[in-house]
Amino acid sequence: MSQTLSNIFVTPAEMTSVDKDAAHSGIDSFSLMRSAGTAVSAAALRLYPGALRFVTLCGPGNNGGDGYVAAAALAESGACVTVFALGEPAKLKGDAARARERCALAPGPLDGYEPQPGDVVIDALFGAGLAREVPKQARNVIGRVNASGVPVVAVDLPSGIDGRTGEIRGASFVAAHTVTFMAPKPGHLLMPGRARCGTIEVFDIGIPGRFVVGRAGDLHINTPTLWEEHLGALDPEAHKYKRGHLAVFCGGSASTGAARLSAAAGLRAGAGLVTLASPVEALATNASHLTAVMLKEIDGTADLSAWLKDKRLSTFVLGPGFGVGKTARDFVLMLCDRALVLDADGITSFKEAEEQLFDRIAEEGGEVVMTPHDGEFGRIFPGIAADTALSKIEKAQAAAKLSHSVIVYKGPDTVIAAPSGRAAVNVNAPPWLATAGSGDVLAGIIGAHLAQGMPSFEAAAAAVWRHGEAGVAAGRTATAEMLIESMPPL
Incomplete structure (x- = not known):
């Protein structure tokens, strides 16, 4: 061939x-x-x-x-x-x-x-x-x-x-x-x-x-040939901010682990700096678990607005363990002009306000990547999900066009789709990737790639492939923590 x-x-x-x-x-x-x-x-x-x-x-x-x-x-x-x-x-x-x-x-x-x-x-x-x-x-x-x-x-x-x-x-x-x-x-x-x-x-x-x-058409199997030209060699003289600053939002004190997994994965995947943005109630819990990942108190929209004045903050992950509701919606709508990975609770929070989200993404022009599994996809794209005539590829393409974002439609046959119609299907993921925290790790890897300057489609596709390779390396007994440690370099 x-x-x-x-x-x-x-x-x-x-x-x-x-x-x-x-x-x-x-x-x-x-x-x-x-x-x-x-x-x-x-x-x-x-x-x-x-x-x-x-x-x-x-x-x-x-x-x-x-x-x-x-x-x-x-x-x-x-x-x-x-x-x-x-x-x-x-x-x-x-x-x-x-x-x-x-x-x-x-x-x-x-x-x-x-x-x-x-x-x-x-x-x-x-x-x-x-x-x-x-x-x-x-x-x-x-x-x-x-x-x-x-x-x-x-x-x-x-x-x-x-x-x-x-x-x-x-x-x-x-x-x-x-x-x-x-x-x-x-x-x-x-x-x-x-x-x-x-x-x-x-x-x-x-x-x-x-x-x-x-x-x-613009359909591909997700392999390194699809995105390797965007990797680039890191400048050996680059300081940490040139490798990007990734911020991961954390939920309340009872649900901090998912965000820490995303943050740790982002650091391992190459982001120069990673900060966990935490509400005050979870600061002590997070501080006791973090070393290289930094910690920032963000307890509402006023705190976030002040923090966003630092333009070195290039990329955000919101969703893992964050909680569903108004706070998530308010934060997301403030971030649509940046690079943003929207996962889990961040997606579900817009179950009945999806048009507001899609319109804001279109207005602000940020690079947004959404990472829904089947259930989350149905919540935010109910009409597309219900169309039984469409393949999973066609559903992901339609969702990307509607939302003006890159869609990572997760599963054993994860599909990555861009608003332009470009799509890739991933084939390297072993079945044991379906483990608690695996999606949180993926969100962090995507965030790290965005922080380092990769375009959103390539950042997502490379992250999905890298996530699959980590699963293969970690083996059948893999946990989310093992995926981070097993992540291959790009």
């Missing part, structure tokens, strides 16, 4: 346009199908050389055509191969019909397949373009295969996964390996589809990369 395509992905509609562009350029579409099907057969033989039988399940479209090519190639290699088809193979059209004619194996009806020990299934029923419920006949076979535990090699995407949203359309195979072509699709990256793809192999079938890039 070329470096140009290394971290982009395309929607099924965009991939359809890429295929048409290739055909219009004079590239033989059947040669692309042969390349795809042959790649699948090679993967199956490589992964399962001891298979007693390869069972190819072919659908009624071009994905089925890929399956017929794969079945023929497997048979030519000397493997035992059986083919089962959904629908009537005689009604196939175009390249799929041509592939069926060239396959010497006579297909049986799909519902006639019963998994046997030693089988390896080649799933070529439906590809990434599926956007409807899987028919009953296919659902029955999918259920039998999944229950049997026989391995599945999926062509393009496990059948039953919506390639645009990652949602399950009634039922889907749980593949051990998926071979897709030219670039991943959202269904490979978004949950629950991602969990059903197994290992993902992206195979170049011979379409020029410029066709893919030309049709691709």
